Amino acid sequence: MTLAPEFTPITSPEELRELLGAPMPRAVDKERVTLHAWDRRWLASSPFCLISTSDGDGNCDVSPKGDPPGFVHVIDDTTIAIPDRPGNRRADGFLNVLSNPHVGLIFLIPGRTQTLRINGRATLLRDAPFFDEMIVKGHRPALALIVEIEQIFFHCAKALMRSKLWKPETWTPEALPSWAQIVKDVQYTEENLEQLEEYYSEGNYSRKLYGA
Numbered sequence: 001m002t003l004a005p006e007f008t009p010i011t012s013p014e015e016l017r018e019l020l021g022a023p024m025p026r027a028v029d030k031e032r033v034t035l036h037a038w039d040r041r042w043l044a045s046s047p048f049c050l051i052s053t054s055d056g057d058g059n060c061d062v063s064p065k066g067d068p069p070g071f072v073h074v075i076d077d078t079t080i081a082i083p084d085r086p087g088n089r090r091a092d093g094f095l096n097v098l099s100n101p102h103v104g105l106i107f108l109i110p111g112r113t114q115t116l117r118i119n120g121r122a123t124l125l126r127d128a129p130f131f132d133e134m135i136v137k138g139h140r141p142a143l144a145l146i147v148e149i150e151q152i153f154f155h156c157a158k159a160l161m162r163s164k165l166w167k168p169e170t171w172t173p174e175a176l177p178s179w180a181q182i183v184k185d186v187q188y189t190e191e192n193l194e195q196l197e198e199y200y201s202e203g204n205y206s207r208k209l210y211g212a
Contacts, residue, residue, distance in 0.1 A: 030153045030154065031151055031153045033078070033149060033150065033152065034077040034152075035078070035152065042107060043072045045109050046069060046070075047068060047110070048066045048107070048110075049066075049072070049105055049107045050062055050063070050106045050108075051103060053092075053093040054100055054102070055099050056099040056100050059096075061092040062093075063092065063093040065082055065085075067085065068136060071136070072107075073130050075130070075146070078149045079146060079148055079149065081125070081134070081147075082105075082144060083144050084141050085141065085209070086139070086208065086209070086211055097123070098124065101123065102119075102120075102121060103121070103145075104117070104119050105117065110166060112166075113160040113161050114154055114155060115154070115155045116152070117151075117153055117154070117155050118147065118152045119150055119151040119152075120149045122148075123145075124143055124145060125145075126142070128144070131144065137209075137210045139210035179200050180196035183196055
């Protein structure tokens with residue numbers, strides 16, 4: 001990347017540490033490699049996670065996953081499984097895993113400003129007996145992402161506190177037009193705006209959450 005002359009880049013770990021300082025011992029010591037009982041409770045209460053991946057060339061992707069709380073299946077103290085649900089079938093993150101198994105996960109609980117972070121190595125699984133335990137509204141996942149935990153820790157609340165993410169009085173969904181209008185403006189579609197409004201309506205989407 002060619003930066004503008006007035007930009008001042010950071011080019012070494014030493015320079016970064018000089019700017020930020022050393023991490024507090026508590027921040028370093030919180031890393032673990034196996035699930036604690038509180039990690040299991042957190043996963044059982046979380047309805048949403050973000051999965052970060054990259055392919056063999058380093059091209060990155062972050063994919064959201066959401067389901068009823070406890071949708072993540074705990075296989076054992078070092079392994080979890082995340083079910084896949086019907087989506088747009090791009091499979092960007094899954095394709096990345098096939099060439100580079102390293103993944104990073106962030107699990108959120110609405111209203112909590114802390115998050116649970118898990119880093120590890122992933123495998124795509126097309127079937128296993130525990131798939132029966134991940135059925136939601138009659139939908140048995142066609143595949144699941146298995147993650148072998150290499151690093152796990154709770155992340156502090158500062159980012160979510162600064163963003164006021166869970167404060168309804170700060171929410172401004174009306175700052176942007178409808179999703180159908182945005183789609184119509186940024187990509188070609190055969191449908192007109194009225195058809196897109198119907199397609200993306202909450203009622204129509206709700207019927208497709210776990211199947212056609």
